Amino acid sequence: MYNEQPLLEFRDVSFRYNNGEDVLHKLSLAVREKESVVILGQSGYGKSTLLKLGSRLLEASDGTILYKGINIHAISPLVLRKEIAYLSQTPCLLEGSVESNLLLPFRKNEFPHDLRERISNILMLVGLNESFLLRRSHELSVGEKQRIALARTLINRPSVLLLDEPNTALDEENIRILIHSLKHIIQRDAISMLVVTHQLDFAKKLGNRFLVLKKGRVKEIECPESAFAKDGL
């Protein structure tokens, strides 16, 4: 059973570009504790925009977004983004070692006391080990980069994870590891997820609830297959 209090909630949220083009229109959705909500939708329907609104990387044109019942405008964006972490579709690692990339979320001289333990645990969680720490980011495969990027996002211990097509460009083996890691995170760390994807199999294995994003609105569906059958994804 899930806690009924939504951790992250969108209430009548709209988003339009400066030229007036509507992307999201009065969209409402809620993500509860330990929930993994999968959003299905075609490219260009505003899935990434929706996630960026959640961590306030973009500003909604209308509506309210609540985190633990508090309007996100009342929370510093810098604090909010550590609580609601967004991971983009393409893993972005900076030049340098894996270790330096994992330390990016922390400011200089503000490292947590259990940093070593955190790094070790996180690497294990994403199916890697400490031997990767000294490897250069350009030496990694796409799958390894994606897992390091996920580890870096998790090292801040967020409450909500916003994942933008995390399975893109990954082979089956890496997708399997990714799903295993994400499921483990939900169970162990009580993290909630809002995941965007357009792959049926990935959605089925990861999601508890499924939403379809179409014409700027979301619609809840029982099983992802119906979205592919009815909505032509």
Place this chain on the structure above:
Amino acid sequence: MPRIGICKGWVMNNAIDIPWFQLGLCSVFVMMLIVISLYESLRLEKTILIGSFRAAVQLILVGFLIKIIFDYKQWYVVMPILFVMIVVASQTLIKWLKNPVKGMYRYALISVSLASTFSLFFVFSLVVRIPVWYDPQYLIPVAGMIIANGMNGAALAGERYKSEIEIRLPEIEMLLSLGHDSRTASRKPRQQALNASLIPTLNSMMVMGIVHLPGMMTGQIIAGSTPVTAVKYQIVIILSIAATVAIASWVFLSLLEKKYFTPHHQIRYELITSGKRGE
């Protein structure tokens, strides 16, 4: 009564005057430019002709005007001239930027005037110590060099900053999403932009006196200043130019940061890219 240092040279006591006809012989250089342009189909002939004509006419007019200003020597004449120089430099800076956005002219004006005022104040109140603070014979030529270089530096920095942000958009988004502020997230573009603005000046400093004999110093020596005096002035000028470029660029970039990012540490995509945000 002789003036201090450089002034002896500036009144051209010892320089050989160039008769107008002989000056006209320099049009041979213009013809050479045109020949190369025609031979290589550069289609620059019109620009070369207009540019050469404008340079000559503008300089001749300024020559006469400066003589009047130097003779007149009043602060209420000198100050508006400096103001016009800064305004024109700021307008030129904006023209050099691709797709300048609203408010940028104000930023250019602030950065160029701040940096130039600081350098001019420092040079003339502490280093050269001119007896009359608004003496146009010193203030106008040196201000011209300082303002022009500050303008060039800030323009280079501004252009590079925007393109670096555009190229590094995923990296900046990633740093913002990890909870960093926009200042930290845009550090790399800022570093690259400052490098781009400072490198021409620093390179010029490296070869100064060996490959590059600066125009001002050469002019002073030809005009009769002692080489040591001319060299001292040149050191003052090149160092103050370097500082002006750095200050103008840094201030301009800091102001641009407020333009390209919101107070909530969000990228203003519409000013960086073609206007599309996210997906």
